[in-house]
Amino acid sequence: MxxxxxxxxxxxxxxxxxxxxxxxxxxxxxxxxxxxxxxxxxxxxxxxxxxxxxxxxxxxxxxxxFKPRPYEIPDPSSKLWRYMDFTKYVALLSSGGLYFASADCFEDTFEGAKGFRRNKSRWDEYYLKFFREAIKSPPEGHECKFSDSEIDEQAHKLLRDMGAVGESRRKQTFISCWHESEYESEAMWRLYSSFLANAVAIRTSCQSLYTALGRNPSIDIGRIKYLDMERSYAGVNDSFWRKRRSFEHEREVRAIFSDFRCQESGKITLCDLNVLIEDVFVSPLAPSWFVALVNDINDKYSIKAKVSPSELVEEPFF
Structure with a gap:
């Protein structure tokens, strides 16, 4: 070998x-x-x-x-949306890159969580048993010489260390969130813009997001899995790919990477914006002149994507 x-x-x-x-x-x-x-x-x-x-x-x-990925990869052609205020859109264009926020800055305090605190005793019991058995059964050629009390002490230390790593990883994990849908979402407009009249949405595809980020193997892109945390836990290595079922409406796809040296609350990752931004839509409440303004901004930064009014403003007939 x-x-x-x-x-x-x-x-x-x-x-x-x-x-x-x-x-x-x-x-x-x-x-x-x-x-x-x-x-x-x-x-x-x-x-x-x-x-x-x-x-x-x-x-x-x-x-x-080999270990399977903790997430499912969408089809390359799957449509991804990001809804934002106009100021954030301008910041995206002027920086030339996507902003990835650290997990500990998210409004959802469960980012990176393994489960409900009230159920932690069952989690601790499982891993204390796992650690005790691992210490008692060293690799072939080695012998466990610890007493039962020493084994128990080591198991508790490993459990504490695992918890400390979980806390620190919230600061070291950086995330960009996207909504997966073939269609524009009225709910996402309201959820992710603080002033709906000047909001925009960019549409891309899973493949375009990956390509725009330089096919970087350090950045994972996949779907969130939604859990009933009353009955189950997120695994040690997949907690940033799990959320509570109350967030299922988000249909979230996220890009994630880790940076153990960064002390900031977020990082801008350079990307090819003309690959990333396939289409731009303006808010259904935007004034008529807003499309022209967004087009002017795109021209300034050499963005070729088409800018369109929201599809939600179409008039019905009866």
Missing amino acids: LKMTHRLTTELRRLAFEHHDHCFSCNYKFKEADTSHLGYSQNGEPLYLCDGCSKQLKETAVRYY
């Missing part, structure tokens, strides 16, 4: 990210705990392979135990 070199180029990381569930060579669908092999061919081509195809590697960068 080849020794791992840990040489992870952007091209290799992107290949593994885009083909996460399948072997790049034979299209084998990975199962949890399978080994995935990342590396390079004789010609230096990046490869992401299963056990059966791993002999194609001249260099093994790293091996992983």
Whole structure:
């Protein structure tokens, strides 16, 4: 078996990210705990392979135990919307990038939460048992020499450490939220604009969002799963992809990345705005001159997207 070199180029990381569930060579669908092999061919081509195809590697960068993503990826053509005040739209164009807010700044205090505090005792009981068993059963060739009281102390320490990591990750996780729908939403206009008369919405697709962000393998894009937190918990590694069922109306798709060094409450990530912004719509309550104003702003920043009145202002007949 080849020794791992840990040489992870952007091209290799992107290949593994885009083909996460399948072997790049034979299209084998990975199962949890399978080994995935990342590396390079004789010609230096990046490869992401299963056990059966791993002999194609001249260099093994790293091996992983496969774990499914904690989120579902929308179809590439799925329409995504972002509703905002006009001032935020201008800030988007002038900065040339998307603003990602840290999770601890969101109005929803459950961002990154595992469940209800009143149910935490069941969570603690499960993980204390898990940690005790892990300490008692070290890898082959090692022996557990701790007393029962020492094992219990270590288990409690691991539980406290896990809680501390959960708290700190709220500051280190940065999120951009989108609404997935084929159609404009009257409710989203009202929810995400403080002054509806000067609000705008941009429409993109899942593929365009990913491409506009440079196909960055460090940025995950996927659907939120909504949980009944009275009866279940978010997993340790998927809590930023879980929300309470009371938010199901948002139909949220989010882009997420982690930055352990950033101390700010948000980060602007540069992107290709002409790829990102496929269409622009103005609020159904906007005055008639507002479309021309948004077009002028787009021209100033060389944005080519079409600006249209809201589809909600169409007149009915009876």
